[in-house]
Amino acid sequence: MTQIPTPEAPAPEPPAPDLATEVLIAGAGPTGLMLALWLTRLGVRVRIADPKSGPVQETRAIAVQARTLEFYDQLGLGAEAMTRGRHFAAINLFVRGQWRGRVDLRGVGTDLTPHPYLYILTQDQNEKLLVDHLATLGVEVDWQTTVNGFTQDDESVTATLEHAGNSAEVQAQYIAGCDGATSAVRHMLNIPLSGGTYGQRFYVADVTLSGKVRADDVNLAMGASRFLAFFPMPQPGRHRVVGQLPDQLGEDIDFEQVRGQIEEDGLALVEQLHWFSSYRVHHRVADHFRRGRAFILGDAGHVHTPVGGQGMNTGLGDASNLAWKLAQAVRGRPAALATYEAERRPFALSLVNTTDRVFTAVVSSSPLARWLRLSVMPNVLPRLSRLRAMRRLLFLTVSQTRLHYPDSLLSVGQAGRVKGGVRLPWVQNEHGSNFDALRSLRWQLHVYGVPTPELLTWSGRHDLPLHVFPSSREAAHAGLADSAIYLVRPDGYVGLALPRFNTATLDAYVGHWLA
Numbered sequence: 001m002t003q004i005p006t007p008e009a010p011a012p013e014p015p016a017p018d019l020a021t022e023v024l025i026a027g028a029g030p031t032g033l034m035l036a037l038w039l040t041r042l043g044v045r046v047r048i049a050d051p052k053s054g055p056v057q058e059t060r061a062i063a064v065q066a067r068t069l070e071f072y073d074q075l076g077l078g079a080e081a082m083t084r085g086r087h088f089a090a091i092n093l094f095v096r097g098q099w100r101g102r103v104d105l106r107g108v109g110t111d112l113t114p115h116p117y118l119y120i121l122t123q124d125q126n127e128k129l130l131v132d133h134l135a136t137l138g139v140e141v142d143w144q145t146t147v148n149g150f151t152q153d154d155e156s157v158t159a160t161l162e163h164a165g166n167s168a169e170v171q172a173q174y175i176a177g178c179d180g181a182t183s184a185v186r187h188m189l190n191i192p193l194s195g196g197t198y199g200q201r202f203y204v205a206d207v208t209l210s211g212k213v214r215a216d217d218v219n220l221a222m223g224a225s226r227f228l229a230f231f232p233m234p235q236p237g238r239h240r241v242v243g244q245l246p247d248q249l250g251e252d253i254d255f256e257q258v259r260g261q262i263e264e265d266g267l268a269l270v271e272q273l274h275w276f277s278s279y280r281v282h283h284r285v286a287d288h289f290r291r292g293r294a295f296i297l298g299d300a301g302h303v304h305t306p307v308g309g310q311g312m313n314t315g316l317g318d319a320s321n322l323a324w325k326l327a328q329a330v331r332g333r334p335a336a337l338a339t340y341e342a343e344r345r346p347f348a349l350s351l352v353n354t355t356d357r358v359f360t361a362v363v364s365s366s367p368l369a370r371w372l373r374l375s376v377m378p379n380v381l382p383r384l385s386r387l388r389a390m391r392r393l394l395f396l397t398v399s400q401t402r403l404h405y406p407d408s409l410l411s412v413g414q415a416g417r418v419k420g421g422v423r424l425p426w427v428q429n430e431h432g433s434n435f436d437a438l439r440s441l442r443w444q445l446h447v448y449g450v451p452t453p454e455l456l457t458w459s460g461r462h463d464l465p466l467h468v469f470p471s472s473r474e475a476a477h478a479g480l481a482d483s484a485i486y487l488v489r490p491d492g493y494v495g496l497a498l499p500r501f502n503t504a505t506l507d508a509y510v511g512h513w514l515a
């Protein structure tokens with residue numbers, strides 16, 4: 001008998017040997033893609049690998065905060081982001097199916113940011129936006145490729161990439177672990193993810209629904225044994241529902257087991273289910289964000305509850321913080337790298353603590369918590385929310401525009417009310433705003449008033465762009481002192497704030513951090 005040979009499948013291509021990579025990124029979720037985009041725009045050669053076959057298909061995180069949109073503007077994708085998502089204006093409160101009040105968030109941040117609203121742009125949309133933009137810059141993700149291990153010495157990192165059963169070594173100057181909550185990079189570095197896991201389990205359901213929930217707002221629904229949140233989604237009529245699973249349900253859950261909870265009290269009627277998933281929530285922060293030439297960012301470094309829609313945004317913020325420091329290091333100026341962990345880990349810790357407190361109050365089944373939820377909050381919240389100061393505080397916190405780095409070594413001085421370490425206050429002018437200058441992604445000097453001749457000469461000598469804006473009521477209102485000097489970092493935070501020209505201070509700062 002003759003055996004007819006079956007045609008052999010072509011051998012999969014091994015990952016290309018690569019000696020030109022400057023930064024290797026493990027993970028092409030939102031954090032890794034954002035880092036790749038920043039670095040590419042800063043002229044750094046990156047390689048980005050992910051075992052998935054493309055961007056996520058599920059919605060997962062759904063909101064982008066104002067600070068993220070500001071970073072998107074800097075990177076040139078803000079306008080595109082604004083065509084893909086949708087705004088929402090307010091938060092409604094329902095108790096036992098009855099509408100009890102509305103917190104209107106419109107207009108609260110109009111003098112704070114070019115994006116004074118809450119914006120829905122789901123995780124899959126964010127990933128697609130970033131992948132599309134990277135492709136226009138000639139960077140393709142190595143999909144179906146896993147970072148399996150790495151070693152590092154004083155000079156470089158050597159990592160093993162695996163693709164379709166083949167492995168290859170990649171050498172890079174630095175490695176960034178953006179590989180999510182179960183991060184292989186973090187494990188390889190032996191860094192614990194300290195914290196805990198909540199006992200309760202939760203579900204997310206993307207549904208088309210009708211009923212009392214208001215289509216264009218976020219809706220919070222409280223009952224004796226439930227707390228539900230409904231978020232409007234970019235597709236008309238669609239909502240994301242987040243709720244707590246009843247304790248008695250087993251591990252294998254399907255949507256029909258929670259439908260009754262969503263439809264209770266006639267609040268909503270689910271007409272179509274698009275996606276359903278259940279999960280446990282953790283509150284953990286890695287003990288370190290850096291070891292030598294390896295860094296961890298995003299969910300690899302911190303995981304917390306979805307309260308306030310901060311998870312994905314914090315990863316995008318980590319990437320924006322680290323990227324320019326890595327770019328400087330690759331060009332032989334590594335000093336600022338030491339500030340990444342010092343700036344981002346305290347923020348992650350405070351975020352985990354804050355979201356933990358809110359979350360525990362909201363889901364607790366104790367009699368006190370139930371009384372607060374059903375009797376106190378519905379009366380107090382609508383009254384508090386009428387106070388503009390309260391709404392402003394809520395917006396500032398959730399939007400991450402208040403996040404600053406007061407204790408960082410990079411943060412020096414004060415001029416007016418603006419200290420080193422704060423996000424540069426946003427000031428509109430007749431041609432646009434002071435944020436337009438941030439699109440260069442460079443260190444830069446800002447003066448709101450008249451620069452001295454010494455500063456003009458000094459900025460030219462150090463090749464630092466000097467942006468002069470007219471002194472104005474808006475600048476003064478934002479706390480910027482007339483004719484003071486602000487040295488602004490590539491990520492839009494004030495590094496050095498000087499009331500008046502001082503060569504020694506400027507030279508020392510630039511000599512240490514930039515030169």
Ligand SMILES: Cc1cc2nc3c(=O)[nH]c(=O)nc-3n(C[C@H](O)[C@H](O)[C@H](O)COP(=O)(O)OP(=O)(O)OC[C@H]3O[C@@H](n4cnc5c(N)ncnc54)[C@H](O)[C@@H]3O)c2cc1C
Nearest residue numbers: 027029030031060061147179180184298299309310311312
């Ligand atoms: C069901 C669900 C609902 C959520 N809802 C919200 C929400 O409403 N609001 C919110 O803010 N957040 C939410 N989150 C959290 C949000 O999805 C994360 O905070 C966000 O995805 C973090 O982005 P990341 O890029 O850091 O990590 P990830 O998105 O986890 O990306 C990590 C990437 O690394 C890849 N990877 C893993 N191992 C390796 C390896 N060895 N080598 C290379 N690549 C690797 C993975 O394939 C993945 O693509 C939700 C998450 C889930 C699962």
